[in-house]
Amino acid sequence: xxxxxxxxxxxGNLHSVAKALEKVAPDARVQVTSDAQTLAQAERVVLPxxxxxxxxxxxxxxxxxxxAIKQAMVEKPFLGxxxxxxxxxxxxxxxxxxxxxxxxxxxxxxxxxxLLDAQGQRCKVPHMGWNQVQQTQNHPIWAxxxxxxxxxxxxxxxxxAATATDVIGQVQYADITCDxxxxxxxxxAVQFHPxxxxxxxxxxxxxxxQWRP
Amino acid sequence: MGLAKRIIPCLDVxxxxxxxxxxxVDIRDAGDPVEVxxxxxxxxxxxxxxxxxxxxxxxxxxxxxxxxxxxxxxxIPLTVGGGIRxxxxxxxxxxAGADKVSINTAAVFNPEFVRxxxxxxxxxxIVVAIDCKSVHQAxxxxxxxxxxxxxxxxxxxxxxxxxxxMVDYGAGEILLTSMDRDGTKNGFDLGVxxxxxxxxxxxxxxxxxxxxxxxxxxxxxxxxxxxVLAASIFHFGEYSIAEAKTFMAAQxxxxxxxxx
Numbered sequence: 022x023x024x025x026x027x028x029x030x031x032x033g034n035l036h037s038v039a040k041a042l043e044k045v046a047p048d049a050r051v052q053v054t055s056d057a058q059t060l061a062q063a064e065r066v067v068l069p070x071x072x073x074x075x076x077x078x079x080x081x082x083x084x085x086x087x088x089a090i091k092q093a094m095v096e097k098p099f100l101g102x103x104x105x106x107x108x109x110x111x112x113x114x115x116x117x118x119x120x121x122x123x124x125x126x127x128x129x130x131x132x133x134x135x136l137l138d139a140q141g142q143r144c145k146v147p148h149m150g151w152n153q154v155q156q157t158q159n160h161p162i163w164a165x166x167x168x169x170x171x172x173x174x175x176x177x178x179x180x181x182a183a184t185a186t187d188v189i190g191q192v193q194y195a196d197i198t199c200d201x202x203x204x205x206x207x208x209x210a211v212q213f214h215p216x217x218x219x220x221x222x223x224x225x226x227x228x229x230x231q232w233r234p
Numbered sequence: 235m236g237l238a239k240r241i242i243p244c245l246d247v248x249x250x251x252x253x254x255x256x257x258x259v260d261i262r263d264a265g266d267p268v269e270v271x272x273x274x275x276x277x278x279x280x281x282x283x284x285x286x287x288x289x290x291x292x293x294x295x296x297x298x299x300x301x302x303x304x305x306x307x308x309x310i311p312l313t314v315g316g317g318i319r320x321x322x323x324x325x326x327x328x329x330a331g332a333d334k335v336s337i338n339t340a341a342v343f344n345p346e347f348v349r350x351x352x353x354x355x356x357x358x359x360i361v362v363a364i365d366c367k368s369v370h371q372a373x374x375x376x377x378x379x380x381x382x383x384x385x386x387x388x389x390x391x392x393x394x395x396x397x398x399x400m401v402d403y404g405a406g407e408i409l410l411t412s413m414d415r416d417g418t419k420n421g422f423d424l425g426v427x428x429x430x431x432x433x434x435x436x437x438x439x440x441x442x443x444x445x446x447x448x449x450x451x452x453x454x455x456x457x458x459x460x461x462v463l464a465a466s467i468f469h470f471g472e473y474s475i476a477e478a479k480t481f482m483a484a485q486x487x488x489x490x491x492x493x494x
Contacts, residue, residue, distance in 0.1 A: 036331045040306045072356035134435055144237075145437045145460055147358055147406055151238045151280055151490040171238060171490045173311060175358045175406075194237060217311050217333060219275065221492075 022050050025230065026063035026093075028105075029055040030084040032077050038069045038102065041216035045227035057089035065230065066093040068210075070104030074129070074178070075116035077104045087122065094124060094208050098232050101210030106203065107180060109210055115178050125203060126183035136195045144195040147177040154201050154213070158189040162202070162209050164228045170221040172201075172213035180212060207234040238490040239454050239482070240280035240461035241475055242313075242439060243468045245270060247284045250296030256469045267300045271308040274468070277475035279310065280490060283336070283409075283463060286316035294323075298330045305331025315363055315409070324351055328359065336409055338363035339382050342389055345403060352404025361439075362405035366393040366426060367413045378426045385413040397430045408434060409463065412442040419445025419466075427457030439463050447473055447481040454487050 025046060027039050035053045042051045052059060060066055068090060070077050081087050093099055101109055113119045113129035121129070136144045151171040156163050174192065179199035182188050190202030192212070201212045209229065215222035245252045251265040256273070271282055282304075286297050294317065301314060314327050315336025324335050341348050341362050352360045366378040367385065378393035397408055410430055412423035422440045431438040437460035440453040444464040453459045467473050483489040 036302070036329060037305055037309075037333070040331070041309055044307075044309070071358070136435075143435075146435055147437070148237065149358070149407065149437050150240050150460070152236065171492065174237075177357070214311075216309060219310050223309055 022048065023064040024059075024062060025049050025051045025065045025067065026060050027051065027053045027067045027069060028060065028086060028090060029053045030077075030086055031055070031080045032070060032072055032104075035069055037214075037216045038067060041223060041226055042067065042230065045223050046230040049230060055084055055086065057086060060086070060089040060093050063093070063097065065098045065100070066090070068099070068101045068105035068108070070102060070106075070108060072104065073116055074104055074107055074113045074121070075119045078108050078119055078121055081108065081122075091122070091124065095206075097207060098229065098234060099208045100229050101208075102216070103176065103212060103214060106210035106212055107178060109203075109208075110180060110182070113178060124208070125187055125205065127187075127200070128181050128183075129178045130181055131178055132195070132197065136197075138195045147175055148179070148194045149175045151218075152192050152194065152213075154190045154192050156189065157191055158186075158204075160189045160204050160209070161232050161234075162189070162204065162225055162228045164224075166221055166224050166228075172211075172215065172218040172221060174201075174213045176212060236488055238280070238488050239459070240439075241450070241478055241482075242281045242283050242461055242463040243274050243279050243475065244283040244285060244441070244463050244465045245469075246465075247286050247288070247297060247300065247316075249288050249293050250300040253287070254469065257471045268303050268307055271304045271312075274475060275308045275310055278479060278490065278492075279475050280461070281311040281313060282308070283313040283315065285336075286314060288317065291317070298326055301327060301330040301332050313361060315361070319347075321351055321354055324355055328355060334359045334361050334407070336361040336363045338365065341400060342380060342382055342391070345399065348400055348405060349403040352406070357404045357406035357436075360405055361407045361409050362400040363409040363411065364393055364397060364400075364430070365411045365413050368423065368426070376425050376429070378423075378429075381413055393426060394429050394433050397434050401434045401436050405436060407437045407439065409439045409441060415443025416441075418443050421445065421449040422453045422457055422459075422462075424452060424457045427453060427459055431458035431460075437461060447478050450478055451482045451485045451487060454482065455485065
């Protein structure tokens with residue numbers, strides 16, 4: 022039985038991610054784990070994340086899991102979600118500036134306050150709710166998902182990847198284009214919450230569980 | 235294209251059961267929260283809010299089991315409010331599968347609790363509920379005040395100032411209920427909805443008074459709300475969520491129209 026590990030580094034609600042994976046991959050074993058050995062044995066690894074990035078990255082280092090997480094990223098299908106995506110980049114502006122894992126080149130920027138659109142209308146921060154994701158490159162993670170499908174977002178900081186070829190999906194908010202989905206080799210990461218994005222989100226998770234990069 | 239305005243059905247929960255009934259659910263026990271949540275998800279609800287009205291603290295574990303059951307089967311955001319007083323209450327709800335918690339009275343009596351909760355769990359999961367009433371006379375500058383205890387106790391707190399303060403303390407969203415309108419079916423109090431939506435940087439959910447679909451649209455178009463919450467018009471099958479979305483989209487409001 023294939024094992025999907027959901028990395029538990031002491032932050033937030035992992036229940037939803039695990040339950041959604043169980044739903045889309047009934048034949049797999051889904052395990053929420055903080056054990057490096059389990060990450061090494063897993064066929065696939067999911068890195069979720071909620072809350073502030075300093076706490077997230079800090080907890081990842083404090084848990085001692087960073088080497089195992091980085092190893093998993095180069096060896097097997099790996100999915101980062103929300104702050105679990107942001108943590109992959111070089112640096113985030115959140116919490117007066119936080120150095121991240123530097124797996125992918127790029128920055129995590131604040132939306133701004135006040136955030137205005139092209140017409141000068143104020144847009145609320147966090148960017149919270151269902152927004153349309155444009156599929157900017159083909160990728161197996163998009164299988165059976167219509168372009169511009171809506172996913173559920175909750176974030177005040179957004180990714181700007183430095184390498185254009187890493188970006189496979191984008192979302193517009195106010196007059197900012199955010200890199201919403203990035204992928205490189207066996208790594209894919211999403212800013213939205215697929216586990217809270219109804220059918221489109223479940224399809225994306227199903228695609229991940231079947232992905233053979 | 236862009237961010238959609240949200241429709242949020244709200245359900246009262248007592249000891250892990252949905253009370254007051256929901257007519258559209260074709261099951262013998264309409265109190266099953268999983269079936270009710272599935273029904274709203276299938277209609278295209280953007281989130282679901284549960285208001286826990288359980289009187290006793292000891293019986294709240296039943297609510298946690300309810301949240302676990304729903305979160306295992308319904309994959310849209312869940313907010314739980316009612317009786318949340320401590321970070322431990324929040325931790326247990328989030329671990330059970332809630333995505334956000336709504337803090338009401340506890341914030342009024344201890345605003346620092348909002349700050350503590352936001353720092354510990356992140357602003358994105360802390361909703362502050364504001365229950366207010368209009369307190370101005372005809373001809374005066376509009377003013378709204380926070381009330382507690384089901385609208386019986388005035389607090390002397392100005393609703394707009396309070397909303398700003400709660401956002402400063404870390405609220406990620408404001409759930410605004412007009413107690414003048416709640417249950418009247420006369421529509422939202424658009425004045426206070428607009429005033430608070432303009433005053434704060436975070437999303438505002440309008441609540442209290444929805445009687446028809448135009449009221450929902452007005453909450454967004456005139457009130458400036460980012461989301462609209464309603465109970466009875468959806469529970470008793472007067473309107474489906476899909477009908478409400480189609481209606482609002484026809485008035486030019488960005489909506490998520492694809493259902494499940």
